[in-house]
Amino acid sequence: MYIGVDLGGTNIAIGFVNSTGNIEFKREIPTKAFRKPEEIIEDIGNLILNMIRDYGISKKDIKAIGIGIPGLSNQSNGNVIFCVNLHWHDVPLKKILEQKLNIPVFSDNDATVAGLAEYEAGALRGVESGVLITLGTGIGGGIIINGQVYRGANGVASEIGHMVVGENYYDCNCGKNGCLETFASATAIINYAKKLLIESKNNSSILDKINGDLECLNAKIIFDSAKEQDEIALKAVNRLAKYLGVGIVNIINTIDPEVIALGGGVSYAGEYLRSLVEEHVEATKHFKKLPVGKIRLAQLGNEAGIIGAAMLGKYSLK
């Protein structure tokens, strides 16, 4: 059995995952991110001990603990280099938790870990190379090359959200202009739809759904309205799909992965989104006769965080 920990800014979800990537037992607690890292890690350790007791197994049955973090890990010593949202810097996560539990601990970026989950048990299963793009508040990426998590020379590969794909009317949080994240994240489509709604002098069915309160706007409402042919929603969705297509073709033109999987909250728009993005990719990719750039929907939803974290242990111990 492997343990997967999905450490988020709001909640910590922990699951017992078997060697084929199925979650057998799961619990969740609030992160309370305002606390010191040591307190949060203590909570994680205690929850794991309680779960082992309640599930009726012993520590010896756990081969490894994997932790997906919203930040960057040092693979050589297991320290968290940083998690912006948790205000963590150089936190010896592996060391503290291994001292407490005496079980091997591994950690990696949450999108990387989600990519590994899709590779083990989801949309990237059976491929030699694949990329998961997580479309949420921001955009993350997880890359598999030669059947292995690909991290790059400094562990900072797959920062796909900050690939420049055009020129945008507002700058990215990172300071650059034109990042994929500012075109194709949930935040981006909400911002753009708001802009269109304000400019359009309130002529859209979106406004009925949110009772005129732009603060209630979310990506689901925009996609739902697009499916009902609302013009503003269609314009916003098409822009997202177009630039996501540019980003995917850029990825293809760099690493030519066998499959690109779309995950994260925005991907819940489902086949409607997938086929729109596919159209843009097919129209602009090179080598149109080759099966380049197959696009699939991610399959594991929220559970990818726990499953991928657990599989981190499995692959690291290989």
Added chain:
Amino acid sequence: MYIGVDLGGTNIAIGFVNSTGNIEFKREIPTKAFRKPEEIIEDIGNLILNMIRDYGISKKDIKAIGIGIPGLSNQSNGNVIFCVNLHWHDVPLKKILEQKLNIPVFSDNDATVAGLAEYEAGALRGVESGVLITLGTGIGGGIIINGQVYRGANGVASEIGHMVVGENYYDCNCGKNGCLETFASATAIINYAKKLLIESKNNSSILDKINGDLECLNAKIIFDSAKEQDEIALKAVNRLAKYLGVGIVNIINTIDPEVIALGGGVSYAGEYLRSLVEEHVEATKHFKKLPVGKIRLAQLGNEAGIIGAAMLGKYSLK
């Protein structure tokens, strides 16, 4: 001994290369690209036989022949899928040449092969992962990952010239807008400098160097003028460096290679270009404290084509 063949649209250069990547003997003939593929391949075979005779070795001393082509190879059967400039489509290059010479034949894209050369004996020596960007008439790329040529799932990886990095005032030959090739190739900087010269009503030292004939403009003249602080040349060079920086940061944000090497004709602008590009990359990369995205000049110049092609044999037989 390995034989490397650099098959270009104008000339075919063939070299005998030892196992450490040094060219020991070299000859060149015109391609006469208007001919049938079989005639050109016959010429390559005959030149190799003559060189073996003249160098005083026997066919048994040659371990393999590698060929860098301006197009795409099928790695499973050795066919050339296409070379646009040579009008080749589905040409059984490996089969024909192996039948004639009875020596193992391998082929791959010319930029990929140049990347392998820089990895074996140039700017990428000793790295685990690296990218060569060839800045010529167009832009090509060669990617090394885990000490191996990286080709992608369909053999079409490293088409870096067609990564979209912004919006441009003219479309790329490929039909897209914003390709790196339209910002940072020799063709791109010439086009842009011409545009500036026409708009500026002929006020630039560039015009003296070309006697007012815009058709004589080349990248070297623009870089030379920029080094002399000519305003138009500086504007053109800075634009090239800026967008090349965007492309490099996009590559970093995808695969985080240890080193990025700049090759091709434009790279003969040397340290002046390298340091300008480095400035843009350092200013816009994430993780500024990490040694992410080291930028070097390619070291092998034109010889990269022969050396890399020869090393294709060495690595394929490993």
